[in-house]
Amino acid sequence: MMPLSSIVHYLRINERSGNLMKLEEPLMLKKDLDSSNTLFVPETLFETWTEQRTFPDHLSFGSKTAFCKIDTIPGKKEALLLSADLWNILGLPYEFPVHLFQKGKSLHIGPLIGIYTAGFTSDLLRPVGDRSLFFAKQVSASKHTGGYAFVFGSHLINWDSGTIKGYFHTKKGWQQAEVPMPNVIYERLPNRKTEQADITQEVLQKLKKDYFIPLFNPGFFDKWDLYEKLKDDQHAIPYLPETRTAPEVKDIRSMLNIYEHVYLKPARGSLGIGIQQIIKPQNDYYYYCRFRKDDENRLRKYKSLPQLLANQFPEGLLSQLLVQQGIHLIRKDHRPIDFRVHTNKNKYGNWEVSTIAAKIAGTGSLTTHLSYSGEVKTIPELAKEIDLQKEVFDNLQSAALTLSHIIERKTNGIVGEIGFDFGVDKSGKVWLFEANSKPGRAIFKHPHLQKEEARTRILPLEFALFLSEASILKKSAAVR
Incomplete structure (x- = not known):
């Protein structure tokens, strides 16, 4: 916690609005049983309003707002105290560090961050099934950022009361609490089918339109749609392998003549499922297909490309596939590496x-997926085992940041995180294989990536704090 004498310096004026003020560091919010209708603040903050000769008179938490009085905390305590009646009206779940925003005569405490998903169970110990541990870690990261985070689904919303019976994770484990509509929503739906369901789309649209809640990371990226958007940007083109959708035999043959190997991928696939590699060395008469079936890696040889396609895709699924240029990647022990x-x-x-x-x-x-016996290495580990120049590391960072900005510009909705799969060829050139709006987390099983794992949990909540501030500005402007 910051020293009490420094609090006034953390009450900054927002550069975008000129009059939104916010405590940069969170303060512990506690319930006061001996008062009514009052928010008690540290003395230095109270003195700031005294000097301005004006005090806030509204207090908000999520979508709930109540009138309040402001007073100073006896004994110069470094915390916020809220009388029990306001605590109950606003629907606060428990004592916790929060940020404090001021816009005009309105104060906002929080933020209140809803993580929207599906696949709930009736088991309070594992309310989201196998993903419960992931969400427990994600929600618990709020202790580092300040504000409340909870997990919810469509069935937990009470539209009549404007509340959600969300799942919070504390030292006592999972618990449910009824809270107002959140300041911001982080979308973590498990798959495309759930995301595209009518009920899902109806709920998300209602939350955005009726409650003006910013929602980030909506939707899964479609491989071909994303490729089409990126290939129109001159800064993205250098990273893109040649890719064609719904290929015909002639398309695959012409690309094999150029690259000697190509990949056929489901246009909406993930986790490496359904990928097949076709190989046709120029000095070889045969076509080879590498694929995975029944948890085994397989290699088949064919006399012709039509024979290969007919056998590998008996249901004629080429219209649902992409064909992508093969890249001669850097390797370790003859095994390809991507990043x-x-x-x-x-x-x-x-x-x-x-x-x-x-x-x-x-x-x-x-593929390099861990479920297919792939192996994860940190960059320092890999550099000890192969000749990996620092330039490769720098180029990967540059590519990821460049493409993040482009994808953000060309994608509907607010993008807050992306997982990229890049290849690096033998000349050191970086190639984009895939970008995911909801990246998997299998790499974080590596013991030396725990710091990064924690950082990737904290950052979405930090971004939610940023969006909450922007939302308060927007709503305040709409009221004037």
Whole structure:
């Protein structure tokens, strides 16, 4: 916590509005049982309003607002005290560090961050099934950022009362509490099918339109749609391997003549599922197909490309696939290497690289996914085992930040995090294989990536704080 004497210096004026003030560091919010209708603040903050000869008279938490009086805390305590009646009216779940925003005569405490998902169970110990541990860590990261974070789904919303019975995670484990509509929503739906369901889209639209709640990371990226957007930007083009959608035999053959190997990928796939590699060396008569089936890596040889496609895709699914240029990647022990790079928006609304790790394909595997016997290495570990120049690390960071800005510009909605899969060829050139709006977290099982793992949990909450501030500005402007 900051020294009491420094609090006034942390009450900054927002540069975008000129009159939004905010405590830069959170203060502990506690319930006071001996008062009514009052928010008690540290003495130096109270003196700031005394000098201005004006005091706030409204207090908000999420979508709830109540009239309040302001007083100073007896004994110069370094905290915020809120009388029990206001505590109950506003729907605060428990004592916790919060930020304090002031816009005109209105104060906002929080932020209140809702993490929207699906797949809930009736088990309070594991309310989101196998993902409960991930969400517990995500919600618990709020102790580092200030403000409340909770997990909820469509079925937990009470539209009549404007509240949500959300899941919070504390030292006592998971608990439910009824809170107002949040300041911001972080979308973490588990799959495309759930995301595209009518009920999901109706709920998200209602939250945005009726409550003006900013929502970030909506939707999964479509590989082809994203490729089409990126190839129109001159700064993205150098990172893009040649890619064609719904390929015909002639398309695949022409690309094989150029690159000697290509990848066929489901246009809306993920986790490496359904990827097949076709290989046709120029000095070889046969076509080879590398793929995975029944948890085994397989390699088949064919006399012709039509025969290969007919056998590998008996249901004629080429219309649902992409064909992508093969890249001769850098390798370790003859196993190809690619790189996972995470980028996140931070508390200033700026992109930063939060993680870079190498993924090495399992023996005989065409992808580097851990479920296919892939292996994760930190960059320092990999540099000890192969000749990896620092320039490669710098180029990966530059590529990730450049593409993050471009994707943000060309994507509907607010993007707050991206997981990139990059390849680096033998000349050191960086290639984009895939970008994910909801990146997997398998790489963080590596023991030396725990600091990065924690950072990628904290950053979405920091960005939510940034969006909350922007939302308060927007709503205040709309009221005037």
